Amino acid sequence: MDRQANGALVPDVTLDRTSPVPLYYQVATRLQQQIEEGDIPVGSRLENEVELADRLGVSRPTMRRAISYLVERGMLVRKRGVGTQVVHPKVRRPVELTSLYDDLLKSGQAPRTEIREFEVRPAPDQIAEALGIPFGAEVTWIERLRFAGDEPLALMHNAVPLDVLRLHREDLERNGLYDLLRGAGHVPRMANQVVGARTASAGEARILDEARGAPLLTMTRTAWDAAGKAVEYGSHLYRASRYSFELNLTS
Amino acid sequence: MDRQANGALVPDVTLDRTSPVPLYYQVATRLQQQIEEGDIPVGSRLENEVELADRLGVSRPTMRRAISYLVERGMLVRKRGVGTQVVHPKVRRPVELTSLYDDLLKSGQAPRTEIREFEVRPAPDQIAEALGIPFGAEVTWIERLRFAGDEPLALMHNAVPLDVLRLHREDLERNGLYDLLRGAGHVPRMANQVVGARTASAGEARILDEARGAPLLTMTRTAWDAAGKAVEYGSHLYRASRYSFELNLTS
DNA sequence: GTCAATGGTTTGTCCTGACATATTTTGTCA
DNA sequence: TGACAAAATATGTCAGGACAAACCATTGAC
Known part of the structure; x- marks a missing residue:
């Protein structure tokens, strides 16, 4: 949002293509961190998928998969024609099977x-x-x-x-x-x-x-x-x- | 499994490409029906993705998305290198939010x-x-x-x-x-x-x-x-x- | 006879490209 | 000024291809 359009302020490109960890998962984890640390404020809209994918150097399907992952976990909400928003962080984890x-x-x-x-x-x-x-x-x-x-x-x-x-x-x-x-x-x-x-x-x-x-x-x-x-x-x-x-x- | 390899026994191709209902959802629903009606028995392995996609006339990503949908609902289990299996129908529904x-x-x-x-x-x-x-x-x-x-x-x-x-x-x-x-x-x-x-x-x-x-x-x-x-x-x-x-x- | 290598099968990941559709904003005309 | 139409913007869907990785069974060597 308040970042420069030229993308100068993106030093945290920590994607490792040689790693066995899937790219989409690396992207999702990175996004999740930024959300949890307040880097991307609650309620704010994310950049659109295409720009995000471009900036991170991944394809749009990969970007979508990362976002979908966070949507399923209840962290993001997508609306067609509108954008992707960060939801309230209060409820995160789904029911877990623990003892x-x-x-x-x-x-x-x-x-x-x-x-x-x-x-x-x-x-x-x-x-x-x-x-x-x-x-x-x-x-x-x-x-x-x-x-x-x-x-x-x-x-x-x-x-x-x-x-x-x-x-x-x-x-x-x-x-x-x-x-x-x-x-x-x-x-x-x-x-x-x-x-x-x-x-x-x-x-x-x-x-x-x-x-x-x-x-x-x-x-x-x-x-x-x-x-x-x-x-x-x-x-x-x-x-x-x-x-x-x-x-x-x-x- | 016990079907003919030539795929002759597939009269139920009920996909409608003009419908606003997404293709992957139509495929998933069709699969779900066949499972629930016992057409595809519990415990049996599905055909592999590529063949299924071929037979239904959809692309592999679409087929995968349909299968993923049912995997998320707990109906199927996928194992890399092995195949996709129908799980026991006893536990299907995830936790629901009801009153x-x-x-x-x-x-x-x-x-x-x-x-x-x-x-x-x-x-x-x-x-x-x-x-x-x-x-x-x-x-x-x-x-x-x-x-x-x-x-x-x-x-x-x-x-x-x-x-x-x-x-x-x-x-x-x-x-x-x-x-x-x-x-x-x-x-x-x-x-x-x-x-x-x-x-x-x-x-x-x-x-x-x-x-x-x-x-x-x-x-x-x-x-x-x-x-x-x-x-x-x-x-x-x-x-x-x-x-x-x-x-x-x-x- | 047992263990390790190998090859085939199947799902997992990732890419490029294209079009569809919902929503909001902008622009024009009455 | 108001209403309607068009454009811009965003996510949703779908195709087809390529390579990677896991699993299983068979084969081969010791």
Whole structure:
């Protein structure tokens, strides 16, 4: 906008054509940086595609692909006949598939996990159905208690089919379940979650250090990998006083 | 796969080049139909892009765009050097931005809404901040009680900035809030939600026909339109015994 | 018999060029 | 001055070609 038309002020051409990183992605990353650093102010219109492509020395399809990438991520809005605008940076990330372990790591709290149960056994019918495996097929069944600092936060039950991953107790003590799944090549890509609430039973209350009847958040989830294979079933209980789900949605 | 190599069995070439509907979209829709009707079985590999493009009489970029569209929707998976596969139809839809009203309509229950409060007033500071409007700016403030059949289901509080939509009580009695927003051209596109749980106070319990101390699901949300303008703030209470959130996530 | 090289298949990236369409601005005429 | 028409500007769509990179299976050597 307020730049010279001759393009003299463009020293930051950091595109590397020998790099294995796709050009369109390099362009998109560069644009994203400029937006996040306020170089391109929120609400302002970008230069048009053709000029941008010219200035960066890429073709228009490549430029369009970079812009499309940011449009999909909710960072830019395009209007035909008008131009491309930077939207409010408040909502950026779409819903991500993460685990509680990841969430805690991100927020800087040290997660600790106590494994209370660990066995291979036939899956209960309800879980077998959720996983889409034959009734009676064997799964690794886990009960874990997760702490944030010294306080218990969640009581988690998981079932992992044996042909997906042969779990070991010591791995689970060091890593989150999702890390292990990813490491085994079964990257969770889709999941169906149901979030509800109920009150704690006496046993649950004791384990979670809550009063009996305290409100708990419940979450049951089935996760699939890219090929559509079910990789995990989970049924978790969270202390409502210490935890809530945050979701960023895009339509 | 089991089709003749000469391509004799392709009577359904229904592409219309004079139509204003983009070619790639026509191709994608056609593919989607064939997948949903089982014409192209789940798990099977598609023909390669070049052949498909040839057979349909479109260029490879157009074919790729059609396939990409379905990949983004989670219907297909591409692997370089391997091919394109139809994924399990169980998880298809990404997270959608809906309201409780829509949810109830879909599940076939008749929703009814009782408006308990309706006024224009300055936004409380916390809500003004969530909406990104100046402190003290006026909003339409609503308290509604939603029923499924005869039973109360949720107690909902909403705030809508005046410059987004001038609400009328009678509109709200007939339509969901999101329909009204969409009708006014402020299509909600992004939202940030926090889902938690707590126990009902005496007053809330009375309104929702629950016992005091019953578990409630809480949800607070801010929604923005495509331009990044905040269009709605909501703080809702659901009876945990009657309602839960279902989410489909994709990474 | 096992492991490494090789070649074919398929998707991924990038280019040039052209035309279509929506929107806003400008210009002209009544 | 007002309304309508034309032009300028921007994104949207589509074609055709070229090369790169990943994957798989087969072949070959040890």
